[in-house]
Amino acid sequence: MRNILVTGGAGFIGSHLVDRLLSEGDWRITVVDDLNDFYDPAIKRANIAEHLQSERYRLVEADIRDDEALGRIFEETKFDVIAHLAARAGVRPSLSEPKLYTETNINGTVNLLELAREHGVKQFVFGSSSSVYGVNEKVPFAEDDPISQPISPYAATKAAGELICHTYSHLYDIRCICLRFFTVYGARQRPDLAIHKFSKLITEGKPIQVFGDGTARRDYTYIDDIIQGVRAAIDYDRSIYEVFNLGESQTIELSRLISLLERALDMNAIIDRQPMQPGDVPTTFADISKSRKLLGYNPTTKIEEGIPKFVEWFLGTGGQG
Ligand SMILES: NC(=O)c1ccc[n+]([C@@H]2O[C@H](COP(=O)([O-])OP(=O)(O)OC[C@H]3O[C@@H](n4cnc5c(N)ncnc54)[C@H](O)[C@@H]3O)[C@@H](O)[C@H]2O)c1
Incomplete structure (x- = not known):
């Protein structure tokens, strides 16, 4: 049995990671x-209702x-991984x-790294974000592109998180993998988030706010693919510090995303066009060649397949999400 601390384990991505770890059978999981x-x-x-039934899970x-x-x-449990x-x-x-945002995302990360250092935890996986790339003219985005010009406080906190992870890996031999x-x-x-928010509004017959002219592009990544990458990072041991992109490597225009949602929901969207929002980047697009090579990451769910799956889940909740 290995012990893992999952912070944010009641959230969207965290609860899927817990599903995966519980299904493997050889993890004791503490969620903060x-x-x-x-x-x-x-x-x-x-999200955590089923997890609470397991004796290998603690919230x-x-x-x-x-x-x-x-x-x-950390006094109570010796963790192998965070x-x-x-x-x-x-x-x-x-x-x-x-x-x-800075108190939670930067200070909170330092708190965890400090405890990892004090208690000898040797593997730290950090949930970073594509937003660190800012307005990157070069596509697709590669891990060694500069990230020194974030355009939102959120992006700046994630870039800072990656930097402090590097410092702890260098000073204290804690392997830090930033995803x-x-x-x-x-x-x-x-x-x-847009896909969920839009689905709710479309099914309620309400207008959806579309920022910009609909040409903003995003690399949308299906949750199962993300979890595959996170799981691989938990066992990654080939170097002491790495940054990996976890994307689908397929970039979709907002207007195309809306068409896919309309088709899956079998309803038309009412568009309320708004100016582009400050802090939003025009494009995200992941170069995943490094993740493929070193992590064995292999995303398989294209947006054309993932949107109907999302909509099936969404409608299954009675449109309440
Ligand atoms: N969802 C995305 O598209 C996306 C993209 C890039 C990065 N991320 C990152 O992935 C991680 C998970 O994102 P998510 O979409 O699952 O978000 P989420 O909000 O569903 O999950 C985050 C969880 O962290 C918990 N949390 C927040 N502040 C906390 C605090 N101070 N102390 C303890 N718990 C706290 C929340 O209650 C929540 O359950 C985050 O770090 C996010 O920044 C997400």
Whole structure:
């Protein structure tokens, strides 16, 4: 049995990672999550309802900014791995609450790295973001492209997280693997993200706000593919520090995404066109050749297949998500 600490394990990506680890049978899983109200905490409770039935699972409701509460968890359990996914997510809200984002995403990460150092945890997987690339003119985005010009507080906190991970790997021999997730979707997707938000509005017959002219492009990554990459990072041992893109390596225009949703939902969207939002980048597009080579990452769900799967889940929840 190996012990893993999953921060943010009640959230969208974290709860899928817990599903995967529980299915493997040889993990003891501790989740730290404060179940905050960035979106309805009832959704997070539903995400973990089945997990709570397992005797190999433990939930600690705590805030990663609270290093004393975190310290008590590390006193009780010797972890082999930390998968650090807890964060204030979302680009746009970070513009109005930059302090909350930096305290959670930077200080919270340092708290965990400090405890990893104190307690001899040797493997640290960090949930970073494609937003660190900022307005990168060069596509697709490769891990060694510069990330020194983030355009939102959220992106800056993720870039800072990667830097502090590097420092701890160098100083204390903690293997840190930073994973840059490219817009993740699938069952339980956060309700603030476009695919989920649009589906809800379209089915309610309400207009969807489209920022810009619909040509903004995103590399949308299906949750099962992301989890495949995270799982590989948990066992990765070929170097002491790495950054990996986890994307689909397929970039889709917003207007095409809306058409795919309309087709899967069998309904038409009402478009409310708005100016491009500050902090939003025009394009994301992952070069995944490094992840393929070193992690064995192999995404398989194209958007044309993933959107109907998402919609099936969404409609199965009665449109409540
Ligand atoms: N979903 C995406 O498309 C995407 C893209 C890039 C990066 N990421 C990153 O992946 C990670 C998971 O994202 P997600 O989409 O699953 O988000 P999510 O909001 O569903 O999950 C994050 C979880 O962390 C918890 N959390 C937040 N602040 C906390 C704190 N101070 N203490 C303890 N727990 C706290 C939340 O309650 C939540 O359950 C985040 O780090 C996010 O920045 C996500």
